[in-house]
Amino acid sequence: MRKFGNTGGSESNMRIKVAVGYLLVAVAAVFAVWYIYMRIAPLAVREDATQGAAYRKVLVTGTTISSLYEASYRANIYLQDPSVDNLEAYDRAIDTVYGHIDSLCRLQIPPEQIGILEEITELLKWKKSNLIGLAATMSRLREREVLRHDSLLRALERKDTLSPVVVVIEKPVHKDTIRLVPSERDRFWRRFAGPLMTARDTLKEMPRSSEMPVDTLAPVVSQKMPSDVGGARLQAKPALPSRRRDRTAEAIRQQQHTLMLIDQTINDRATLLLQKMNDENIRAALDEIGTRDRTLKRAGESVLGIALGALCIVLLFVALIFSDINKNKRYKQALEEARRKAEDLMENRQRLLLSISHDIRSPLNSIMGYVELLSSNPSPDKVARYTASMRYSSAHLMELLTNLLEYSRIETGKMTLDAAPFEVFPLFDQTLGMFVPSAERKGVSLVSDNRAEKGMYVKADAARIRQVLINLLSNAVKFTDRGSVTLSAVVRSGDGNGAPLRLEFAVSDTGCGIAPEEQKRIFDEFSRADTAGKEGSGFGLAVVSRLVELLGGTLELDSRIGEGSVFRVSIPVLSVSVSEIPKPVPAEAPPRVAPRSILVVEDDPSQRAMLGEILKSAGHRVCFCDRLEQCVDKLADVDMVLTDIQLGGFSGYQLLSAIRSASEDWARRLPVIAVSASDRLEKESDGFDAVLRKPFTQSELLKTIAGMPSPDPGYDLGELWEMMNGDEEAVRTVVETFVSSTRDSLKLLEEYEASRDWPSLAKLAHRMLPMFRQLHADRTAADLEELEKSGSSAEPARISFLVERAIGSAKRILGRMSGSL
Structure with missing residues (x-):
């Protein structure tokens, strides 16, 4: 049957789709804003960080250069006055420079700039050692000049007249060449950053000038003083100190020249460092601009894609909404058609019943x-x-x-x-x-x-x-x-x-x-x-x-x-x-089988009576029941079960389940035939041994019963027939006596088990055992033998179980024997 949705549901679905469409567009907008923010915000943060880092580098570099100038100034002060205080001031200035250099190294600068800073550090160390040596030399020279000056003054005081002493300061200009030898650490950084560093010369030719005081007193004295012994001695003495002074002055000039070259190299390195940092900042700025442009381009493309996606979503939901509108129209038309068909169907229901009665009435009228x-x-x-x-x-x-x-x-x-x-x-x-x-x-x-x-x-x-x-x-x-x-x-x-x-x-x-x-x-x-x-x-x-x-x-x-x-x-x-051409087949006679005990489970009195008459006319023994508990109790006395499916208080499936779940093996193997008018019942899938469909004929019923396996009686009268030499009357007498006495013994067995009289129960089992062995009732004989040997040491639960099973099997044997008499 075709199913149609209702218009209220369609309108509700339409509202849901509109809401979902708006929600998806809003989500797309929020996602676009979030995406743009996640793309642009890092640019601003990175730009601020780059500018801050560049500013810090330039600031620290400028501070470092200022500190270098301060250290140079302190070095000059120390040269003029090589006191401990001036040396400590110079050391503090140098330590400040070292601190700024260390700060620059921590700013993640390129290896080339680190090499320049290390070179400046080595030059500062070299300058300090030369500065201390130059200060010591100049101090010794001053001390000598002071002593010489004092001795000259004392000598002149002894003479009456002296020409004026004129001291001429000569300032010769020399051109020297200095080679800067890098330290081991400097060589390492040169190898590491060699391709990045600009080549620089290690040989420099620089003009240097030095001032050297020239003593003009000696010539004057030699011209004016008489050549006496004292004068000769006075004239001869200055020769040796003059050469010593020349060598000392030359050493001082060299040290001063070295310091000057070191200062110039330090200034060159600092200038190069600033240039490198400036180039780096420019390059970083250009890279940042390129990165920002690419990021903005990608962000724009992404926003365009999100906008197109949102547009597609809008178009999709517009199409879905229009589809729902059209579908709603079709549903209304289909509902109208279904309503009309339903009215026709309701109107024709009575006609259908009448038509069925019309088709059935003809053969019924014929029979009547x-x-x-x-x-x-x-x-x-x-x-x-x-x-x-x-x-x-x-x-x-x-x-x-x-x-x-x-x-x-x-x-x-x-x-x-x-x-x-x-x-x-x-x-x-x-x-x-x-x-x-x-x-x-x-x-x-x-x-x-x-x-x-x-x-x-x-x-x-x-x-x-x-x-x-x-x-x-x-x-x-x-x-x-x-x-x-x-x-x-x-x-x-x-x-x-x-x-x-x-x-x-x-x-x-x-x-x-x-x-x-x-x-x-x-x-x-x-x-x-x-x-x-x-x-x-x-x-x-x-x-x-x-x-x-x-x-x-x-x-x-x-x-x-x-x-x-x-x-x-x-x-x-x-x-x-x-x-x-089919050959005429005579009416099939009902199949003849050995009489069987059949339990008929049927709640309809007419059906029950009909089944009973048919089965009894075929020689079978029939018993009836209409309650589940009663049916289970009668299983020990029957060979098969014939049950309807639809019953009053229970169903045939429940009875089948009770039979198949029984503890006794013989009960689980009991044939069960289902009687049903349903075409969907199948014996293979539903667990029945056979299915008899209503309506059925007498022949079909008896044929189904004949097709069931022959029951196992649970006993064998072969030995008894041999003992009685085939005398049927004698066998019947023995069987009747056995049935009667065994029924009494079974009642006693129940009483002994109820009163827990285990010795009497064992004796009774001993008396019953020989006859069951002779009848080859093996299951019952095995239970009686275990009861005979149990005595008072057996567990009560086990004895009760054996008694119940032995009574059940014995009653089943007695029932079949009674039916065969």
Whole structure:
């Protein structure tokens, strides 16, 4: 059945889709904002960080250069006054420079710049050592000059006249070349950052100037002083100190020149460092600009993609909404159509019930009519004919009920034809005979024009043809109040080109007839002619039309108002060879099997009585029950169970489950036959040993019972027959005595077990054991033997279990023995 959604649900779905569409667009917008922020924010942070780092580098570099100038100034002060305080001030200035250099190294500068800083550090160390040496040399020179000056003054004080002493300061200019030798650490950084560092010369030629005081006092003295001994001594003494002073002055000049070169190199390195940092900042700025441009471009492309995606989402949901609108319209149209069909279906429900009763009423009327005829005129010559027609009508009624549900297969095209050989003449003759009682009651005569040859067989689906014929005859008799109903039938050969035979028959009546405008719809479901006072819903003719179409035949109608109607049917059939003609099979006698004890579980009294009569007439022993507990208690006395599926207080499935879950092995193997009207019940899948479908015949019931495995009686009378030399009466006497005494022993066994009198119970088991062994009742004998040996040491639970099992098996044996007597 087709299902349609409701409009309220469609509108609700539409609102949900609109809300989801807005939500997805909002999510896309939020995602776009978040994406842009995640792309742009790092740029700003990175730019600030880059600018901050560059600013810190430039600031620290400038501070370092200022500190270098401060250190140079302190070095000059120290050279002028090489005191401890000035040296400490210089050391503090140098330590400040070292601190700034260390700060620069921690700013993650390139290896090339680190090499420059290390070079400056080495030069500062070298400068400090040279500065201290130069200060010491100059200090010693000053001390000598002071001493010499003092000695000259003392010498001049001893003379009366002295020429003025003129001291000339010479300032010669020299050009020296200095080679800077890098330290080991500097060499490492040069190798590491060599490709990045600009080449610089290690040889430099620089002008240098030095001031050297020249003593002009000696010449003057030598010119003016007399050449006496004192004068000679005075003239000769300055020669040696003058050379020493020249060497000291030369050393001082070299040290001063070295310091000057170191300062110049330090300044060059600092300038180079600033240039490198400036280049690095420019390059970093350009890289940052490029990165920012690329990031902004990607962000723009991503935002464009998100916008396009949002647009696609909007278009998609617009399409879905329009689809829902159209679907809603279709749903409304479908609902309107379904409502109309539902109204027609509700209106036709009663018609369907009437049509079913219409199809069933004909064979029922036939049976009831023949019953009335038998009761009013039970002449022996008519009994056989009437009962044969009743049997035929009953068979058709059963077949009609079975095939009634198959009508739906015609609608779906799933109905299949069962073509088989059948004799043509009896089919039409017997079918017409079904309507004799109803026609006689109305005073309508039935005329047979059966021109089919007797003994002629054809191959087709006889059941479908008979159903067509019954429906046509039923309608003809129903709508004919006077006159006759004629059935004509003939088998015509083909055209000689291999075409099949054609079975043609016609049903004509002298009834009221059908109007031309009604003939077009007479074969539709639940359609009927406008005939007042006539029952029926027109379902029979609809079945006729569909069946004839399924059989590959044709159906024609010729009717006139007030004159009657003629229905002509032509169906293709196949010819049958002699070998295919079925041989007459005598009525199958019910199979004879050994009498069995059968438990019938049925809550319907009429069904229970019928089953009991059939089974008892076949020699079987029958017991009944309608409660689950009662059925379980009777399992030990029966050989099989015949149970209905639908019962009052329980179901056949529950009984089957109780039997299959029993503790005794014999109970689990007990055959169980299900009786059901359902076509869906299968013995393999549902656990039953056989399934007997309602309605069933006596033969089918007895055949099903005969197909069950023979029961195991649980004992063997072979030895007993040998002992009695085959004397049946003696065997019967012994068996009767055994059954009677064993029943008394079983009661005692229950009493001893209830009172826990274990010794008496063991003695009783000892007395019962020999006879069960002789009967080869092995299961019961094994339990009795264990009870005999148990004594007082056995567990009460085990003894109770053995007693219960021994009593159950013994009762089962006694029940079967009693049934065989």
